[in-house]
Amino acid sequence: MIGPDDIIRELASDYVHGASYYYDRSVDLFELLNRYDESYAKVLAETRPGMASVMNVIEAFRIGAEMGSQASKVAKALRMIKAEIEERLSEYTLEASSVATVSFSSNVLNLIKRSQIKHVYLIDTEPSLETKAALEALSKFATVTLIPLSSSYSYIEYAEVFLSGFDGLYSSGHFVNKAGTFEISCAAREKGVKTLIVGESFKAYDGFPPPPFKVKWNGINVPLLESVPLRYVDILITDMGQIERPEPGDVYKIKTGFIERVKSYLAEGDL
Numbered sequence: 001m002i003g004p005d006d007i008i009r010e011l012a013s014d015y016v017h018g019a020s021y022y023y024d025r026s027v028d029l030f031e032l033l034n035r036y037d038e039s040y041a042k043v044l045a046e047t048r049p050g051m052a053s054v055m056n057v058i059e060a061f062r063i064g065a066e067m068g069s070q071a072s073k074v075a076k077a078l079r080m081i082k083a084e085i086e087e088r089l090s091e092y093t094l095e096a097s098s099v100a101t102v103s104f105s106s107n108v109l110n111l112i113k114r115s116q117i118k119h120v121y122l123i124d125t126e127p128s129l130e131t132k133a134a135l136e137a138l139s140k141f142a143t144v145t146l147i148p149l150s151s152s153y154s155y156i157e158y159a160e161v162f163l164s165g166f167d168g169l170y171s172s173g174h175f176v177n178k179a180g181t182f183e184i185s186c187a188a189r190e191k192g193v194k195t196l197i198v199g200e201s202f203k204a205y206d207g208f209p210p211p212p213f214k215v216k217w218n219g220i221n222v223p224l225l226e227s228v229p230l231r232y233v234d235i236l237i238t239d240m241g242q243i244e245r246p247e248p249g250d251v252y253k254i255k256t257g258f259i260e261r262v263k264s265y266l267a268e269g270d271l
Contacts, residue, residue, distance in 0.1 A: 004032050004040060011047045015215065015224065016130055018105055019167040019203050023053035023082065030057070031075040036065035049213050050176040050225045052168035052205035056255075060262045069266045077265035081258075085200045088239035090114070094196070096160040100152075100188070103178035104134035105165025107198045111237075112163070113141045121159050125149045125180030126217065149180045153187040162188040162195045167225060169199065169236075171252040172208040174227040179212075185232040194234040201238050204255035 007029045011022060026044060033040060041058045048054065057078065064074035089107065094115040101108050102123045112120060120142045124131045126149070138144045147155045156162060162184060168176035175197060188195050212223035230236075236246040240257055243250050265271065 002032075004029050007032070008040075008043055008047060011044075014048075016104070016133065018103075018165065019051045019053040020082075020106060020200065022048060022051045023057055023078075023200075023202055026054050026057040027075050027078050030061045030071050034071050036061040036071065049210035050168050050227075052170070052176070052203045053200075055205050056202045056258060059259065063259070063263060064266055067263070067266050073266065073271060074262075076271050077262060080271065081261055081265065082200070082202070085202065085239040089198070089200065089237070092198070092237055092242070094161065094163070098159050099161045099163040100147075100156055100159035100184070100193070101134075101138075101163045102181055102184055103165070104130035104137070105198075107165045107200070108163055109134075109137055109141075111198055112138065117142050119159075120144045121147050121155055123147050123149055123152050123155075123180065123184055125178055130178070149183065152180075152184045153190070156184065156187045156193050157191040159193060162193055164195070164197045166197050166199045166203060168209055169197075169204040169238075169251050169254065170209050170227070171204075171206045171248045171255065173230045173248040173251075174209050175230060175233070176209050176225050176227050179223045179226045182226055182228045182232075185228055189232055195232055196235040196237065197233055198237040201240050201254050201258040204238070204251050204258065206252060206255055 007025055060078055061074050094111055098119040099117055100121040120138050122144050124146055164177055166175040166177045185195050209227040212225050214221040215224050230246050233246055236243045238254055240254050
């Protein structure tokens, strides 16, 4: 039978899944513990720095404990909120026939599918274990051209939009995503291509991104994730709305809005 320590080991060795997956597994961990546990929260936070979803789950269970809510109720509330978030995000479409993207994001995939995008320029970065999965999934809905990061400046102009997910959205004025995203964002701005990022409100957090998580590549440690200034973002889409030229204050409102939803659910009776 799987236990909390198994989940920690699973997340510590995972280099493919994004912040939504870490949200789900973090909820599972505290539900298995059947309580908020500070020591597990600390270990969980350190498994993948930059995954703001993990920090929000930890905060939700801590608040639940302070409010006297059972861990099972907090878990149920977080799953119900996630379902509502996914439904709201499903309302968005993109008016474009071609996009460039990086890494493997379920939000990006679903937006491309709903918008009937015809051509996707998938930019391959290193280190990355996601490209194969992204290529396979995206090819079901569009023609995909695989581009090395070194050629992103040359090919970005063929896309109408640079579309990216994010693992964290921070009120310092940054978003965190796969290493290479900053370079592509700069290329898009230089070539006049709009950058649009899409993700759930539970990925927004207050403060600065933590130091990037690093992996071994050709004998050296290189960042798996990186922070990108929000000034390179033209449009931010979350379940709380669409924002043009997002600013740090917008991120803070998104983060506090998510936590208020958690508190509201926990203040109710049986869910």
